Amino acid sequence: MSIETAPAPPPAERRTSDVVREAFSKYGLILVLLALPLYLGVHDVAEDGSLTQLGNNLVLGLSNGAIYALIALGYTLVYGIIELINFAHGEVFMIGSFVAFGLWGTIGLGLATGVLGLIGGLFVSLVLAMIVCGVLNVMIERVAYKPLRNAPKLAPLITAIGFSFILQNVGVLWLGSSPSSVPDLIHSQSVLFDISGVEVHRGDVLAVAVTIPLVFLLTSFISRSRLGKAMRATAQDPDAARLMGINVNTTISLTFLLGGMLAGAAGLINLLYQTSVWYFQGFTAGLIAFTAAVMGGIGNLKGAVLGGLIIGCIQQLAEFRIGAEWTSAVVFAYLVLIMVFRPQGLIGEVTREAG
């Protein structure tokens, strides 16, 4: 700083404005996130005298959000470790749906299959989708990111976009360019139970029932296992990790493997839940999940899950209350607001990029 710097303004004045600014940046995002459900809740009470409609929206939001959370975990894992937005991640999720759907056709899993066969078939397709997506994600890292690890940061982002277009076209070649409908194996829309009018469908239960154990497994893997420790160490400081005898390349590959596997699981759930599959599903879902990851604080696993659930609710509210054609605009508006005003997210730390 040069000597002629203007004298600092009186401290008392400064403190007030700082407090206001701090409070705004801390709670502003929460206020913005609550605005839509609060408004709709008041609106519902005023119109029908009950919150049933909002409750129904939120149930769907949470189950959709569970799917987004799984995808968002993949973004956040990869960003945490090499500070890269894996733009092709949404497409990996899409390929997961395609693989599971392809397997159903091959092993003849359909509406006529019995309960035991159905459970076995779904388990096999879950495992296969997870393996294929995990391996695919590792392959993407090898081909598109690894050669560019020391290049300017925009280079791997650009190759990621290239890869995402390639995978989309694989989807087009596979099942054509319009959405294909999928047999509703689990009758995902049938109501399982309701809590004072708020309906919970089979699909909602499935989404949550698959997501919770996976998230639990992932977090305990990362916090307990040796490899998880290696991942955390690499995320903190790759150089020091390497000096401590950690194979950084293997650890990065492992991260991509885990992220891809979660995306594969999300692909299967989405297939059962939406009963349709489309080459473009990955693009939108990927961006929504990325929004979730940023909202929770990118690099933060709990944040990704929380962000996924919140963005799922916002997406469903936008879909049913504002209009389905505006959903992506609403979600993207939230994305811009979060990235601009609170890039560190709800519970994230200040990263080099965002700070």
Add this chain to the structure above:
Amino acid sequence: MTELRTRLKGRENLLGAIVALTIAAFLPLFFDPLSNIVDNCILAAAYVVMALGLNIVVGFAGLLDLGYVAFYAFGAYTVGWFASDHFSAINGQKGIHVLAGEFADKLPGIHLNFLLVMVAALAITGLAGMLIGLPTLRLRGDYIAIVTLAFGEIVYRFAVNGDEINIANGYHLTNGRQAISPIDSIDLPGLANFDSAISLRPYYWFVLVLVALVLLVNFRLRDSRQGRAWIAIREDEVAAASMGVPLVKTKLMAYATGAAFGGLSGTFLGSYLTSVNANNFQFGFSIFILAMIILGGLGSIWGVAFGAILLSFINTYFIPDVFNSVPRKLGLDFDLTILNFGIFGFLILIVMVLRPQGLFPERRRALELTEGVGVADSTFEVNAP
């Protein structure tokens, strides 16, 4: 000696531009005035204008803009509003006409002369570029890319759903996928109206003049104080700021200039295609233009122009006409045109991995981009701060 060399180098570009544009100007005389080749050349030239605009943002200033299609949309809707019968009942069905051509002069709606529309589009898109750039100022690198992408998608959503938005007296913001059509043909003072049913040549020459102007502006800007500031913040933002480069102003200028070129091209394309359809403003188009500048060489003006022409011809000629029979010959049953974005994605990928500086690199940018590439295995720990 060095001075002589730099002066010669400046001449080289000027000479190259004159030769290239002169050859280009005579090109359509060898083809039928309505032939597809002239049509493809017009599109290619329009994409050159856009790619040179994006090159200012991405290539010079190093701000990865993934929502460039928004400016195409703004430019196209400017011509859609101010040179068509979109506002059909305005001024008591008589319409508003400012120096409009003899044909458009009697139609309802707003009809401005095409040159006025272009000026309006420059102002509107430049302003839009600044507004979209404003929120990204605090961010760096990949976050800018995502925020601009989000803006591009929001603009696309407004374009698609604009037929439900009433702005005033039952007029819609856009016509969505129904397209605003027809758009007035270009009416230059002293010349007859352009008519794409008779000859495409006037359109070609017109867009060639645009290319020449944009090339000139690009070269002059690159070598100006402004251009050096852009390159400085691209190479090291912190260092540039501490050397006295005003970051906010410099970045906003890059966004505004890049956006203005995109809008200019969008205005021309709207008039040339005689319709403004929301379907044209999808995310893929941003990547199409980005692929051009990556292929040609980020920051390299000639490279970008070449990349734009090459990719445009791959899109309009090689994929649908030349190589479309390849899958069938291989015994596969699909249309190659559905894979065009996969092909662009593949091109981006291999260029970025194998030759990140592009086909015709700019020397300075090439050094920056190849530094550390290909040595990832052995020196991962060396380059990190």
